[in-house]
Amino acid sequence: MNLDTEIKFLRGVGPQKAQTIEKELNIRTFEDLVYYFPYKYIDKSKFYFTTDIRSDAVAVQLKGVISNFRLEGEGRKQRLTAKFSDERGSIELIWFQGIKWVQDSIVKGKEYIIYGKPSFYQGWTIAHPEIEDPIKQQGAVPVKFYPQYSTSEGLKTSKINSRTIASLQKNLWSVIKSSDIEETLPNYILRKFHLMPLYDALRNIHFPLSDDLLNKARARLKFEELFYIQLNILKFKADKEEKSHGFVFKTVGENFNNFYNNYLPFSLTGAQKRVIKEIRKDFLTGRQTNRLIQGDVGSGKTLVALMSMLIAIDNGFQACMMAPTEILARQHFQTLKDFLKDMPLTVEILTGTSTKKERKKIHESLEDGSLNILVGTHALIEDDVVFKNLGLAVIDEQHRFGVAQRAKLYKKNSVLPPHVLVMTATPIPRTLSMTLYGDLDISVIDELPPGRKPIKTVHSYDSKRLMVFKFLKDQIAEGRQVYIVYPLIEESKNFNYKDLTDGYESITRAFPQPQYNVSMVHGRLKPEEKEFEMQRFVKGETQIMVATTVIEVGVNVPNASIMVIESAEKFGLSQLHQLRGRVGRGDYQSYCILMSSFKLSTDARKRLDIMCETTDGFRISEEDLKLRGPGDMDSTQQSGTPMQLKIADLVHDGQLLNIARSAAYDVLDLDPELSKPENQILRKRRQVIFNKEQHWSRIS
Numbered sequence: 001m002n003l004d005t006e007i008k009f010l011r012g013v014g015p016q017k018a019q020t021i022e023k024e025l026n027i028r029t030f031e032d033l034v035y036y037f038p039y040k041y042i043d044k045s046k047f048y049f050t051t052d053i054r055s056d057a058v059a060v061q062l063k064g065v066i067s068n069f070r071l072e073g074e075g076r077k078q079r080l081t082a083k084f085s086d087e088r089g090s091i092e093l094i095w096f097q098g099i100k101w102v103q104d105s106i107v108k109g110k111e112y113i114i115y116g117k118p119s120f121y122q123g124w125t126i127a128h129p130e131i132e133d134p135i136k137q138q139g140a141v142p143v144k145f146y147p148q149y150s151t152s153e154g155l156k157t158s159k160i161n162s163r164t165i166a167s168l169q170k171n172l173w174s175v176i177k178s179s180d181i182e183e184t185l186p187n188y189i190l191r192k193f194h195l196m197p198l199y200d201a202l203r204n205i206h207f208p209l210s211d212d213l214l215n216k217a218r219a220r221l222k223f224e225e226l227f228y229i230q231l232n233i234l235k236f237k238a239d240k241e242e243k244s245h246g247f248v249f250k251t252v253g254e255n256f257n258n259f260y261n262n263y264l265p266f267s268l269t270g271a272q273k274r275v276i277k278e279i280r281k282d283f284l285t286g287r288q289t290n291r292l293i294q295g296d297v298g299s300g301k302t303l304v305a306l307m308s309m310l311i312a313i314d315n316g317f318q319a320c321m322m323a324p325t326e327i328l329a330r331q332h333f334q335t336l337k338d339f340l341k342d343m344p345l346t347v348e349i350l351t352g353t354s355t356k357k358e359r360k361k362i363h364e365s366l367e368d369g370s371l372n373i374l375v376g377t378h379a380l381i382e383d384d385v386v387f388k389n390l391g392l393a394v395i396d397e398q399h400r401f402g403v404a405q406r407a408k409l410y411k412k413n414s415v416l417p418p419h420v421l422v423m424t425a426t427p428i429p430r431t432l433s434m435t436l437y438g439d440l441d442i443s444v445i446d447e448l449p450p451g452r453k454p455i456k457t458v459h460s461y462d463s464k465r466l467m468v469f470k471f472l473k474d475q476i477a478e479g480r481q482v483y484i485v486y487p488l489i490e491e492s493k494n495f496n497y498k499d500l501t502d503g504y505e506s507i508t509r510a511f512p513q514p515q516y517n518v519s520m521v522h523g524r525l526k527p528e529e530k531e532f533e534m535q536r537f538v539k540g541e542t543q544i545m546v547a548t549t550v551i552e553v554g555v556n557v558p559n560a561s562i563m564v565i566e567s568a569e570k571f572g573l574s575q576l577h578q579l580r581g582r583v584g585r586g587d588y589q590s591y592c593i594l595m596s597s598f599k600l601s602t603d604a605r606k607r608l609d610i611m612c613e614t615t616d617g618f619r620i621s622e623e624d625l626k627l628r629g630p631g632d633m634d635s636t637q638q639s640g641t642p643m644q645l646k647i648a649d650l651v652h653d654g655q656l657l658n659i660a661r662s663a664a665y666d667v668l669d670l671d672p673e674l675s676k677p678e679n680q681i682l683r684k685r686r687q688v689i690f691n692k693e694q695h696w697s698r699i700s
């Protein structure tokens, strides 16, 4: 045999089963099965008595009889309970699903082995225990680590469960010899990091012989997975750098110094200083800069961008700043103009709504070089926008831009591509950013300007709405302004604005004219209507802004100090965090009020709790990652990297990721082309992984 053999030739698998398994789990060959890892292990060597159960921390295996079935509740609340007794005592079993199956298949009075995690509710209870007939376990050696494999609905209907897969693994491993499994890491790496050989690791991941061997197997496989990802990214980055010469900005001159000494209205935070230093260093290397600046909302990224643009200008270049929306572009334009109002520099804005006349003027001044800074939306990268000498492009809130747009920017200059700074307020855990944006250098502004009062966040149920309104009225009476945000319900391709318009009506009823004025902004408005409403709010003509998440990004109205989020349970964590970031920008105590109905899923409740607990964007993104899994981190993020890790996990394996990254770095440092004999394994394996990914991207 070899690993390419199809599983239909494995003992216990016929063509029918093979087909189902391939369809459901994408397992076609022996190798696929080898790499289908268990997600946990059950200790089958030890039996507990019902009277031994002391905590809900460990799952237990029990032997006894099941009796006293009782059906309780109606409809969706229906549940089945039963009594489970052994020779010393009894506990309760409970099922919320699959009730009929349980009723049909459990034989009363017969001895069963059950397994599950107990919880305490007027006595010990196990919900949805795994149930096994002891006859089937007979003869089997009781194992301490019995592997559990994920299955799918489709498999269950075909009567293939975790146990079936475990037994297939057994059959498979009885025919695999160590020579069948080719090592995928060079010897010198195995030795250096004390890693287990691949064959042993794979064998022990399915059938661990001890805790120690299981840990070693896991460590080896996780390392390998992370190592190859990093090797790939670093190699890609190195290849790119090789080719990408960039402008050298030698001088930090007149404009930078003039601004810094005379017009900067406050002192920079330590983090801002550090990041500006990192950028200055980039500008001297002779390579094109591609740097991601991560900083929580309000950390002062715009200023860092501005000072970097001044360096470009000091070296005789132009700069541009691109934002994802018209509102945000206008805001940046205003901010930059305010900062630069007493300096001899020109700033213009170009968006989809710019008139022909405005465009003409901008195009001319861009081409003759008299325009220093151009702010805008996507309109900036249209082909007819030609710079005389673009030296630096800043992209704000980059998760809204695609890679293709970044590439278009690179071509804006005939000589060399401009330096690119990407700014994002979506803090993502370092482990993830290293994997997703591994080709960008990363700077983090991890400090907020001094004197900010932390935003107070509370969760309130819809039933307390009157109290919340009263609070808003008090705040408005003190001169503050309020955002009220409604979720958009996506119905297939259309968005449903009903919540928003209903909300607007009830708000105008609760906050009547002439005492109160309410604005409304959403994505269906024309840009100029949106702008008009925004401006009314900015000028303080309206006290309340009812909106969808169009205001999520970038909006800066320091007098608005209260953010009310309706149906907060429908938002993801990072979105809630972004929305909250719209307040807390002035000198006033700010508040974020999360409204929800009583009915909350466990995850939704957790999200709201986390929001009330912390304002630290990095912590929130870690929690987000934990709750959602890396697979669906912010679906708008253009990652291009399939984050389907088989065994490593970016939440817990950060340290290992660092080790793997530096190992990959060292390898490429000594052998950039992977041409040394000892690295042929790496070269070959990279190719295999690459081919697989190609295959996958073709399928999806």
Ligand code: ADP
Pocket: 266, 267, 268, 269, 272, 295, 296, 297, 298, 299, 300, 301, 302, 303, 425, 449, 450, 556, 585
């Ligand atoms: P971000 O884009 O990172 O969310 P901004 O650049 O919009 O943050 O900055 C938020 C606010 O903080 C702005 O009003 C800005 O002028 C102000 N700010 C920036 N840096 C500082 C600083 N070092 N000290 C005080 N205020 C600052």
Ligand code: MG
Pocket: 301, 302, 554
């Ligand atoms: Mg910003």
